[in-house]
Amino acid sequence: MSEIRGRLSPAPDVVSRRLGEAAILIDLETARMFALNDTATVIWECIRDGGPLLEQVRACFDEPDRVPPGQMAADVAKLIEELEGLGLVGVSAMSDRDDMSPLPYPVPRPRVAEWSRPSVVPIGTVAEALPRGGLPMPGLRSSD
Amino acid sequence: MLTLRYSPASDSPGRAGRLVNTWRDDAGQTIARAFTNGVLSWIEWPQLGVFEFDAASTVVRVTPAPGAPKDVIETTFVRSLQPIVLQALGWQALHASAVATPTGVIALCGRVASGKSTLAAALARAGCVQLADEALVFRCHEDRVRVHPLPYARDLRPSAKEYFLSGEPPLPAVPSPAQAIGAAYELKAAFILAAADPQARPAIRHLSAVEAFSVLLGHAHCFDDDDRRHTQGLVESYLALAAQVPTYRLTYPLTFASLPEVIGLVLGTERRREILPSRLPPA
Numbered sequence: 530m531s532e533i534r535g536r537l538s539p540a541p542d543v544v545s546r547r548l549g550e551a552a553i554l555i556d557l558e559t560a561r562m563f564a565l566n567d568t569a570t571v572i573w574e575c576i577r578d579g580g581p582l583l584e585q586v587r588a589c590f591d592e593p594d595r596v597p598p599g600q601m602a603a604d605v606a607k608l609i610e611e612l613e614g615l616g617l618v619g620v621s622a623m624s625d626r627d628d629m630s631p632l633p634y635p636v637p638r639p640r641v642a643e644w645s646r647p648s649v650v651p652i653g654t655v656a657e658a659l660p661r662g663g664l665p666m667p668g669l670r671s672s673d
Numbered sequence: 674m675l676t677l678r679y680s681p682a683s684d685s686p687g688r689a690g691r692l693v694n695t696w697r698d699d700a701g702q703t704i705a706r707a708f709t710n711g712v713l714s715w716i717e718w719p720q721l722g723v724f725e726f727d728a729a730s731t732v733v734r735v736t737p738a739p740g741a742p743k744d745v746i747e748t749t750f751v752r753s754l755q756p757i758v759l760q761a762l763g764w765q766a767l768h769a770s771a772v773a774t775p776t777g778v779i780a781l782c783g784r785v786a787s788g789k790s791t792l793a794a795a796l797a798r799a800g801c802v803q804l805a806d807e808a809l810v811f812r813c814h815e816d817r818v819r820v821h822p823l824p825y826a827r828d829l830r831p832s833a834k835e836y837f838l839s840g841e842p843p844l845p846a847v848p849s850p851a852q853a854i855g856a857a858y859e860l861k862a863a864f865i866l867a868a869a870d871p872q873a874r875p876a877i878r879h880l881s882a883v884e885a886f887s888v889l890l891g892h893a894h895c896f897d898d899d900d901r902r903h904t905q906g907l908v909e910s911y912l913a914l915a916a917q918v919p920t921y922r923l924t925y926p927l928t929f930a931s932l933p934e935v936i937g938l939v940l941g942t943e944r945r946r947e948i949l950p951s952r953l954p955p956a
């Protein structure tokens with residue numbers, strides 16, 4: 530895949546978790562949070578697990594051949610560009626020791642029925658999500 | 674879960690630290706402030722004393738303020754400070770009431786005056802065991818979320834007290850420590866309470882796990898959101914909570930007349946999940 534210039538990996542400060550078909554990423558460096566849609570979640574997990582990216586992404590979809598030729602690679606490349614811009618993945622130069630051959634074991638991942646344009650959406654910061662102005666001290670607040 | 678030990682005033686020299694939290698009363702006056710210097714953390718409560726703790730121990734040392742009554746110090750520590758300190762030490766604390774049902778624990782989250790305490794008391798009267806009134810301490814263990822009941826006192830509005838006093842059956846007493854405190858229970862569902870128009874019917878909507886994460890985080894006690902390690906523990910726990918515990922938005926009119934229907938909805942939702950029974954404290 531010519532659009533990807535090197536070896537990809539999640540940035541070390543990023544916490545991620547699949548929640549159903551979607552996923553949340555949290556950059557601990559900035560405390561910014563992001564939501565991935567189902568397709569972006571699969572791509573993220575393939576980045577995290579390593580190996581040949583497009584091949585692995587294709588393997589997660591029930592009917593990958595229904596995606597127009599070139600669209601999958603272009604969408605993946607665009608998502609990577611966004612993730613990189615947000616500091617959520619790092620792209621390092623490939624070395625001779627980087628093994629991009631297929632993984633020697635199957636990685637169990639939820640199947641995805643249809644390809645949709647991958648998206649990463651900012652959902653604010655941890656501080657913004659926490660109760661504004663803090664919470665009352667337990668046992669001392671107004672009656673409820 | 675925590676032990677309180679007394680220190681003489683001379684053992685607690687003043688120290689510099691970063692202010693991480695301030696608690697105020699309804700009039701906006703400061704009740705207490707929390708600080709950390711990275712190793713030690715402490716809560717200054719001018720009327721009661723300074724409560725000091727660190728990550729290596731479950732002992733909290735208090736240097737009492739002159740004239741502070743010992744019973745007030747201890748009650749405040751157990752009911753108010755313990756959830757805060759436990760959160761600082763790696764547990765998590767939801768701003769929630771909670772009840773144990775035959776199928777597991779239900780958390781009732783909501784803003785102040787959203788009816789958490791009243792609904793929890795109504796569920797207790799309907800046969801559940803109330804485990805928390807305002808702070809629910811939990812920890813995530815692989816694929817389960819365990820709650821750790823702490824001592825609490827019911828804090829009902831006068832109108833709610835009157836409602837429960839006049840109705841039948843009588844409201845059960847708060848469980849004794851031997852009945853409910855210290856055991857670990859599995860959290861099976863969380864309900865986010867929101868007020869509806871007085872004429873509206875109660876309604877429940879299941880939240881996606883992504884929605885649940887954002888909403889639950891809005892009810893999280895957080896000792897220090899500037900500390901990266903602390904924040905990591907917090908978000909990882911709430912991601913696990915959202916992934917493992919079905920979360921619902923419960924919208925209902927805040928009237929006593931709606932309570933029977935609300936109880937039916939809450940318990941009915943739980944029953945339909947066909948979940949395994951978990952421990953209930955002995956009667």
